[in-house]
Amino acid sequence: MSRILLRVATGLTLGFLYLPLFVIGLYAFNNSRAQSWPIQEYSLKWFGEAAASTSVRDAFVLSVTVGLEATLLALLLGSLVSLAVHRFRFFGRGALSLALVLPIALPGIITGMALNASFHNFGVPFGTLTIIVGHATFCVVVVYNNVIARLRRSSKSIEEASMDLGADTWQTFRHVTFPVLRTAIVAAALLAFALSFDEIIVTTFTAGTQETIPIWILNHLRLPNQRPIVNVVALGLILLSVIPVYFAQRLSSDTSGAAAINR
Amino acid sequence: MTTPELARPRGNRRIFGWLHRHPRVKLGALLVVPAGWFGVIYFGSLALLFAYAFWSLDPQTGEVVKQFTLANFQRILEKPVYGTIVIRTVAVAAIVTVVDALIAFPIAYYMARVASPRRRALLFMSILLPLWASYLVKTYAWRILLAPNGPFDWGFKLFGFDGFSDIFGISDLSMTVVFIYIWLPYMILPIYAGLERIPNSYLEASADLGAKGGPTFRRVVLPLAMPALVAGSIFTFSLTLGDYIIPALVSNTQFIGNVVFASQGVAGDIPFAAAYSLVPVGIMAIYLLVARHFGAFDEL
Numbered sequence: 001m002s003r004i005l006l007r008v009a010t011g012l013t014l015g016f017l018y019l020p021l022f023v024i025g026l027y028a029f030n031n032s033r034a035q036s037w038p039i040q041e042y043s044l045k046w047f048g049e050a051a052a053s054t055s056v057r058d059a060f061v062l063s064v065t066v067g068l069e070a071t072l073l074a075l076l077l078g079s080l081v082s083l084a085v086h087r088f089r090f091f092g093r094g095a096l097s098l099a100l101v102l103p104i105a106l107p108g109i110i111t112g113m114a115l116n117a118s119f120h121n122f123g124v125p126f127g128t129l130t131i132i133v134g135h136a137t138f139c140v141v142v143v144y145n146n147v148i149a150r151l152r153r154s155s156k157s158i159e160e161a162s163m164d165l166g167a168d169t170w171q172t173f174r175h176v177t178f179p180v181l182r183t184a185i186v187a188a189a190l191l192a193f194a195l196s197f198d199e200i201i202v203t204t205f206t207a208g209t210q211e212t213i214p215i216w217i218l219n220h221l222r223l224p225n226q227r228p229i230v231n232v233v234a235l236g237l238i239l240l241s242v243i244p245v246y247f248a249q250r251l252s253s254d255t256s257g258a259a260a261i262n263r
Numbered sequence: 264m265t266t267p268e269l270a271r272p273r274g275n276r277r278i279f280g281w282l283h284r285h286p287r288v289k290l291g292a293l294l295v296v297p298a299g300w301f302g303v304i305y306f307g308s309l310a311l312l313f314a315y316a317f318w319s320l321d322p323q324t325g326e327v328v329k330q331f332t333l334a335n336f337q338r339i340l341e342k343p344v345y346g347t348i349v350i351r352t353v354a355v356a357a358i359v360t361v362v363d364a365l366i367a368f369p370i371a372y373y374m375a376r377v378a379s380p381r382r383r384a385l386l387f388m389s390i391l392l393p394l395w396a397s398y399l400v401k402t403y404a405w406r407i408l409l410a411p412n413g414p415f416d417w418g419f420k421l422f423g424f425d426g427f428s429d430i431f432g433i434s435d436l437s438m439t440v441v442f443i444y445i446w447l448p449y450m451i452l453p454i455y456a457g458l459e460r461i462p463n464s465y466l467e468a469s470a471d472l473g474a475k476g477g478p479t480f481r482r483v484v485l486p487l488a489m490p491a492l493v494a495g496s497i498f499t500f501s502l503t504l505g506d507y508i509i510p511a512l513v514s515n516t517q518f519i520g521n522v523v524f525a526s527q528g529v530a531g532d533i534p535f536a537a538a539y540s541l542v543p544v545g546i547m548a549i550y551l552l553v554a555r556h557f558g559a560f561d562e563l
Contacts, residue, residue, distance in 0.1 A: 002476060006369055006373040007373065009369035010373045014370075020405055024407065035407060036413070037412060083293055087290075105497070106501070109540055109543070110312070113536060113537060115304075115308050117312050117536075133304060137300070140297070169280070170279040201507070201508065230403070234399075238397050246388070249388060
């Protein structure tokens with residue numbers, strides 16, 4: 001009896017979670033400019049319009065640029081910290097891992113407002129660079145979590161074996177540690193990119209007049225004649241924020257450290 | 264093999280060998296860039312935010328006057344509207360947290376204790392994907408769902424109920440529903456992880472001692488799941504507290520974030536925006552202290 005109730009609750013909750021995503025998917029194919037339900041006729045025409053719009057293309061290029069550069073920075077910073085925290089005991093070790101979580105644990109307006117105040121104070125012009133700095137800051141924790149989880153699961157003895165066989169620190173890192181970490185780093189990069197691509201709150205405080213894809217949607221969704229294009233861009237944004245996560249999840253759960261080094 | 268190719272690894276070898284013998288230097292090399300980034304850019308900015316809160320804006324010139332003043336905080340305390348906005352924001356964050364916990368518990372329990380491993384993995388992915396699906400698009404999708412002549416309005420009209428979009432539409436109720444929807448996965452996943460860790464033997468022991476489903480749930484499962492529940496609540500509470508997009512898109516009311524955003528943007532009053540943004544920092548500090556008491560930090 002209680003199991004049936006649990007099943008029903010689970011089904012309803014899943015329905016609740018997916019209904020809005022499903023509806024936005026349908027509306028992207030709505031032929032009409034009017035947004036009333038039920039949809040009378042489906043078409044692909046707004047996809048062409050969205051692809052032809054210069055403001056959408058500019059926003060897309062900016063989002064991809066910011067996403068890639070913030071991801072690269074986050075990979076560098078996050079991997080370095082996770083190696084340091086995993087290998088060494090040092091003063092402030094606990095505080096450091098807390099510091100990495102803060103940019104996403106604190107409400108987004110605080111990270112955004114702090115960076116905004118700081119850029120303003122030092123006269124840094126708002127633009128692509130300031131967006132990247134903000135995004136890299138909150139993406140580090142994703143990389144750190146993935147890489148340190150892999151480091152903790154992989155055994156230290158394979159590195160010791162490598163050293164015993166005469167490899168130096170660099171060779172051990174290059175041929176043993178890095179292959180173990182590789183899939184975790186790829187997964188982290190996918191997650192960091194997805195996080196950056198979709199972020200809006202911190203971005204609104206650091207972007208100035210620049211439009212990333214989420215800001216483009218925010219600026220256009222109230223304009224009735226832009227709604228069909230907004231729907232298409234919205235569907236694109238859902239796919240671009242979900243597909244990387246799907247692959248990242250596959251990578252981090254399927255491949256253990258030992259399996260990675262066997263290849 | 265030419266000489267440069269041989270020379271490079273040798274140089275590397277010397278550097279890495281030396282680093283291996285001096286682990287503190289190696290640690291320093293690993294940490295200097297990340298510690299610099301977080302220490303200077305992030306904590307520097309937070310410190311500056313704190314400083315700005317005690318500075319003021321010259322009303323004539325529009326320039327920031329870098330002299331200590333409590334004027335911003337006086338304004339927050341004296342104008343009732345700022346207090347009302349804080350209370351509203353905290354109240355909605357609390358309601359969202361409680362409702363999310365109630366919705367999340369059954370599905371998390373099903374995933375952790377009833378579903379087969381295969382189905383559990385599938386459900387995990389089914390919760391994870393909506394969590395990551397664009398936050399803004401999900402909010403926008405609710406605007407479409409709740410709009411006059413939208414899917415919900417149409418559905419209620421089928422049953423002869425015409426007033427749907429008067430009640431929902433752009434309103435505080437809609438805003439609360441959207442918050443509940445958006446942060447729900449952030450509550451489900453920690454509770455699931457917490458429930459999954461409870462050993463079966465505990466439940467068997469409880470049953471052996473004569474407890475039925477209800478008492479076992481109340482006296483064994485719930486206390487053991489409490490840290491995970493509180494961990495989930497940190498997300499739902501903090502994320503609602505710091506949001507301003509959802510109130511702007513599906514309601515006509517203001518949250519703390521709306522005031523902060525408008526103050527730094529339209530009004531150009533960064534000192535006041537900084538001061539008001541310290542209010543959620545203070546609230547979260549208290550919340551995190553209470554959460555730590557429940558052991559929630561081990562679950563994050």
